[in-house]
Amino acid sequence: MSSPSARLWPYIHRHRRDVVRGLTCALVATAISLISPWILKHAVDDLEQGVTAGKLRLYAALMLGVALVGGVFRFLMRRIVIGVSRVIEYDLRNDFFLHLERWALADFQRHRTGDLMSRATNDLSAVRMMVGPAVMYAVTTVFLFVVALALMFSLSVKLTLVALIPLPLVSLSVKRFGDAIHRRFEQIQDQLANISAIVQEALTGVRVVRAYRQEASELARFRQANDEYVARNRRLVQLQGFFYPSLAFFLGVASLLVLWIGSREVIADRLSIGEFVAFTSYLAMLSWPMMAFGWVTNLLQRGMASWKRMLEILDTAPSVTDADAKPLAPGFALRGAIEFSGLTFGYNAQPVLEDISFRVEPGQTVAVVGPTGSGKSTLVQLVARVHDPPRGTVFVDDVDVRELPLSLLRGAIGFVPQEPFLFSDTLAANIALGADQGADAWEERIRWAASVARLDKDVAEFPHAYDSLVGERGITLSGGQKQRTAIARAVMVDPRILVLDDALSAVDTYTEEEILQRLRGVRRQRTALVVSHRVSTVRDADLILVLDRGRIVERGTHNDLVARGGAYAELYRKQLLEEELASS
Ligand SMILES: Nc1ncnc2c1ncn2[C@@H]1O[C@H](COP(=O)(O)OP(=O)(O)O)[C@@H](O)[C@H]1O
Ligand SMILES: [Mg+2]
Known part of the structure; x- marks a missing residue:
């Protein structure tokens, strides 16, 4: 130097x-x-x-x-x-x-x-x-x-x-x-x-x-x-x-x-x-x-x-870069197959995820459930390279994610984090954050994205509808409204891969059901990674992974796992009970 x-x-x-x-x-x-x-x-x-x-x-x-x-x-x-x-x-x-x-x-x-x-x-x-x-x-x-x-x-x-x-x-x-x-x-x-x-x-x-x-x-x-x-x-x-x-x-x-x-x-x-x-x-x-x-x-x-x-x-170089990116054929577009192969990952010496292997085909939905701190967020973040996984462990369309240019990879992912962040700007601008500004039927798309996220009901009550300022100098949104804005933002970019990291935790079960219904329509052509602690959110997934202390302890469909009578079945039983208590 x-x-x-x-x-x-x-x-x-x-x-x-x-x-x-x-x-x-x-x-x-x-x-x-x-x-x-x-x-x-x-x-x-x-x-x-x-x-x-x-x-x-x-x-x-x-x-x-x-x-x-x-x-x-x-x-x-x-x-x-x-x-x-x-x-x-x-x-x-x-x-x-x-x-x-x-x-x-x-x-x-x-x-x-x-x-x-x-x-x-x-x-x-x-x-x-x-x-x-x-x-x-x-x-x-x-x-x-x-x-x-x-x-x-x-x-x-x-x-x-x-x-x-x-x-x-x-x-x-x-x-x-x-x-x-x-x-x-x-x-x-x-x-x-x-x-x-x-x-x-x-x-x-x-x-x-x-x-x-x-x-x-x-x-x-x-x-x-x-x-x-x-x-x-x-x-x-x-x-x-x-x-x-x-x-x-x-x-x-x-x-x-x-x-x-x-x-x-x-x-x-x-x-x-x-x-x-x-x-x-x-x-x-x-x-x-x-x-x-x-x-x-x-x-x-x-x-x-x-x-x-x-x-x-x-002089502190970014820890995630395009250094390993391979040149791609012109017009290359991701389809959205995701594969984890023997991934072990930790932030420090201690591994947070151990020996994770699974595969999702384009258009399928994988759900991840498990107690807090079991590594769910870490797992989904690795797909978007929020942190870099070790080489040869995470693949999208059979290409090591580290070899995919970051802009291509992240451009294909609609990521809804656990704690959404809104900028001090209008609601419309927040929803349209990652999309091509001023594309055809721009405002309609924003409305559509908001309706998928079931935000449209709330927007009608805001002082200036989609032009309302949110964030530090605007109206204060509730946790659930923020989460739904973040979902609308993710849907807006038309992603190949949709990642929902406990993105409905602050939304009531009834609205959640509505959003999931609408997302299902959107999700059909997209791969989805859904993290949740609610069985109702994940029961329709093609594959459910149950994480515990960084390891996959159970895997299968809802019916498989209920029949197995393990941790997932236990979770399901508890939540059914809660629902009954709540409705009685
Ligand atoms: N950015 C980070 N740096 C260091 N440790 C982290 C970071 N994010 C998460 N961890 C640790 O990794 C473990 C798994 O966290 P996380 O993936 O957030 O679990 P979950 O989403 O299932 O609650 C926790 O012990 C947490 O303390
Ligand atoms: Mg988490």
């Missing part, structure tokens, strides 16, 4: 023309600012020969002209360089988000959302400060420093050497403080990410916080993190509080020496007053680069620290 700065280079290189233009303006602006003391020198020496109004006007006009032209270039420099830094920030932000979009579920489980958000905002802005203002000031500072020094040498070698006496101390303190500032800034960014994560969790989980009256403890948790953030900032400020005054002190010492020795030079007539004036104004100009030097190193170090934090994310 190349160095962090090398990783940033392509982003800068892409805008090299603007970068060159901007930095040229910076050099020109700095060069022009160096002219003023020279004019001053001539003015002072010339005026000694006799002051006239004409001379005064001339020198004043010259100084004004130089300041104006310098101002124009300074304006251009800022506009171009800061503008480029914004564009680079834009590119980086897009790439960062794009990278996250490719991540698999497992990758997100290793990072808190708030932490990721902090890297995408706070750290990114520190990186921008580095590629924009910091680079701009670094260039002008170094240039100003070198040229001013050369001019000072040309005026008086002796005085210049005197002025440089404190310089080693300056670089020493920049080095010493710079490293510490870098470390402390990294700690601050970490803590900022931590705060973001705490806020994000508290806001997302606001219902739980309220229900369990955790406001005080959440507040305490936040306050503690916030205190820590302030403490870390204080530690940084403490350093900076030493750093800047110490630079100013070294400069003061230099000025003092120059005044002392310089005035003697003037008295001894080895230096004209004009030269002395010019010399001191160059020295004053040097004080800015020395201060800026500290500030710029600070920005560069902050930027680097933040860029490394962003790279940590950018």
Whole structure:
């Protein structure tokens, strides 16, 4: 892996023309600012020969002209360089988000959302400060420093050497403080990410916080993190509080020496007053680069620290990719046969599924039942490669799923997860999420999908029907309504494979029966994987798998399993009893 700065280079290189233009303006602006003391020198020496109004006007006009032209270039420099830094920030932000979009579920489980958000905002802005203002000031500072020094040498070698006496101390303190500032800034960014994560969790989980009256403890948790953030900032400020005054002190010492020795030079007539004036104004100009030097190193170090934090994310390759994908014949479409062959799978060392083998033909329905934690969700997720199964264990149409391009595989699957997620958008947009936008008879399809999911009854009562906003800033749907929206979404994409992971758990049995009836019509041409804890949902399946602690303990049709008198028959008996009790 190349160095962090090398990783940033392509982003800068892409805008090299603007970068060159901007930095040229910076050099020109700095060069022009160096002219003023020279004019001053001539003015002072010339005026000694006799002051006239004409001379005064001339020198004043010259100084004004130089300041104006310098101002124009300074304006251009800022506009171009800061503008480029914004564009680079834009590119980086897009790439960062794009990278996250490719991540698999497992990758997100290793990072808190708030932490990721902090890297995408706070750290990114520190990186921008580095590629924009910091680079701009670094260039002008170094240039100003070198040229001013050369001019000072040309005026008086002796005085210049005197002025440089404190310089080693300056670089020493920049080095010493710079490293510490870098470390402390990294700690601050970490803590900022931590705060973001705490806020994000508290806001997302606001219902739980309220229900369990955790406001005080959440507040305490936040306050503690916030205190820590302030403490870390204080530690940084403490350093900076030493750093800047110490630079100013070294400069003061230099000025003092120059005044002392310089005035003697003037008295001894080895230096004209004009030269002395010019010399001191160059020295004053040097004080800015020395201060800026500290500030710029600070920005560069902050930027680097933040860029490394962003790279940590950018270098985490998605754990599920198309790396093993085989090229497919043009027009290849999945039919929907699913096969598991001796699959053993675990998230960590511990296997969650063991020795799973079964086969579903296109159009058939397989149901999976079993207690919570027996691995049902894991099993159906492996078909869509939410996690990657081991090679040679899960096949769709007799092709290892790892060899199928993700977009093809997932495009063929309508997945209704156990916990549906709705976006802050209209109901119609949520239903049509994965479908080709604006296809023929678009709205009709949405209505049809909603009616299959038996959502149509509810929609009639929403304020703006299908245009009602749902999610964070819209109406709040009940658990069952959310589940049915998710089913409509899955039906909408016209999937070859329909996966329902306990997708009807929050729907009453009567509505469930209606939905199943309608889905059966849809399901006839599709393969379905149905997870449920209700016998009523699975009894019509072509094959029922009973999972227990990751193993298939029974398999067969409803009638087979009832006749066997095992775990399934027991479950069935219990549920019949419950139904009788409920209806009596
Ligand atoms: N993303 C995950 N990371 C680590 N462990 C997981 C993950 N998802 C599920 N598990 C574990 O795998 C086991 C099976 O879970 P799951 O497949 O959700 O079962 P079910 O859907 O039957 O309730 C559980 O012990 C659960 O803790
Ligand atoms: Mg589950």
